[in-house]
Amino acid sequence: RGLAPELAARYVIGPGAIADVVVEAARYAAAAGTPVDASALEASIGRRLSLRLGTFGTVVHRKARxxxxxxxxxxxxxxxxxxxxxxxxxxxxxxxxxxxxxxxxxxxxxxxxxxxxxxxxxxxxxxxxxxxxxxxxxxxxxxxxxxxxxxxxxxxxxxxxxxxxxxxxxxxxxxxxxxxxxxxxxxxxxxxxxxxxxxxxxxxxxxxxxxxxxxxxxxxxxxxxxxxxxxxxxLEPELDEREQLWRRLLPPSTGLHDGFDFHALAERFQMTGGYIKNAVVRAAVIAARAGRAMVAEDLWAGAHHEYVEMGKVMPQLPRGTL
Structure with missing residues (x-):
């Protein structure tokens, strides 16, 4: 009941639509074993909006900070x-x-x-x-x-x-x-x-x-x-910004943050955040394929593959990284 005033202020939808949203949110929450809270109701409204917009648009569900x-x-x-x-x-x-x-x-x-x-x-x-x-x-x-x-x-x-x-x-x-x-x-x-x-x-x-x-x-x-x-x-990120991007985009669970030379990686590969994200994911794929935890060489290899696929001239890598 405490959510009602906030949701009513944010969303201008009729009684029938409200009933549909609540029913769908309850159904999804029951399937997931979670309560019908603000997140569940907002997700239901987002799905409804996606359906009504059809091919014209999609709801971006990930909210960055x-x-x-x-x-x-x-x-x-x-x-x-x-x-x-x-x-x-x-x-x-x-x-x-x-x-x-x-x-x-x-x-x-x-x-x-x-x-x-x-x-x-x-x-x-x-x-x-x-x-x-x-x-x-x-x-x-x-x-x-x-x-x-x-x-x-x-x-x-x-x-x-x-x-x-x-x-x-x-x-x-x-x-x-x-x-x-x-x-x-x-x-x-x-x-x-x-x-x-x-x-x-x-x-x-x-x-x-x-x-x-x-x-x-x-x-x-x-x-x-x-x-x-x-x-x-x-603008395209400078060297110190690229170094920060590598640090932030690499999940802490990899255990590579301590001791890895992110500065050298950022200096060698001039990439924007979107491509750095792709390189981090590629490193995870390389490690998973090998059936082991990620190691430093995987990051260098991921960056190398992404750089080549960007059509960039490949810089010389430190010996033993590929």
Whole structure:
């Protein structure tokens, strides 16, 4: 009963939907032998949201924390500002008069740009986690339609569902829809611009958070960028940041943290966090295949394989590591 006010404030769903959520949560909890708590109810709402969005989007279930991230201080500070704008927008917009004076809308939006594996999606997960929101990754390739008016209809459904489910929207690879258009050559170009204007209007009126991600910030129209509240660049990690990433991504249960030269590994392999994560998993696969616990050589081998698969020039490894 104590959960009801909090859940009612977060999720705008009708009596029938509430009953379905509770029944499903109870069924899953019974099967798992766990109580019907806030986590069970939230998971049930997330499954319902995934079903209603269909092929347009998926709920990101893993909620990351700031402590897990290795980012420059200025990026972390900007993420905190984004979170504060959502939490304090009633004071900023209404009590302080910014909405009336500057015409600022309630929607909070951001552009996360950077190379693959630099932490854009994880940062969005951190923001959602801090704000207690569901995070929904939208597949723009499934949303955009060649039929006139169909894209706006799909986008409308996404924003309506996200509003009701208290969800944060993550538009991956946004350049596919928001790329620069220097001139309108065809009717299709004009419809594409209408779609962009539509989604911008919905983002501004959406009582939530919308984040666009791109691997190429320069491909996003500057006029669009000006209409977003935050623009955060995720740079490739420096040497000390790569060393921290290796330490944090390697599970403590491996017993390799003491005595292993993470600095040498980070210095030899210039990889982003996403690729370092892949290398750590590859090291575990190598150890499991050999039927033994992980050893230092497995980490070097995992990094080597990942580097080669990235198409990088392979640095010379210490003798005996492969």
């Amino acid at each position: 700031f402590a897990e991230m290795v980012l420059p201080d200025d990026v972390v500070d900007t993420l905190h500002d984004l979170i504060a704008m959502v939490r304090e927008r009633s004071q900023i917009l209404e009590r302080w008069g910014y909405q009336r004076h500057l015409g600022i809308s309630r929607g909070v939006s951001g552009l996360f740009s950077g190379e693959p594996g630099t932490g854009k999606t994880m940062a969005a997960s951190v923001v959602a986690s801090e704000l207690g929101l569901e995070l929904v990754r939208i597949d723009l390739s499934a949303v955009v339609s060649k039929f006139v008016g169909e894209t706006e209809k799909n986008l409308g459904k996404i924003f309506d569902e996200a509003q009701d489910a208290h969800a944060m929207l993550l538009f991956d690879e946004a350049d596919s829809l928001f790329g620069k258009r220097t001139e309108l050559k065809t009717a299709q170009d004009r419809f594409a611009n209408l779609e962009v204007n539509y989604i911008l209007q919905r983002m501004e009126t959406f009582d939530g958070v919308s984040v666009l991600t791109t691997n190429a910030e320069s491909s996003i129209d500057p006029a669009l960028q000006r209409r977003l509240n935050f623009r955060i660049r995720f």
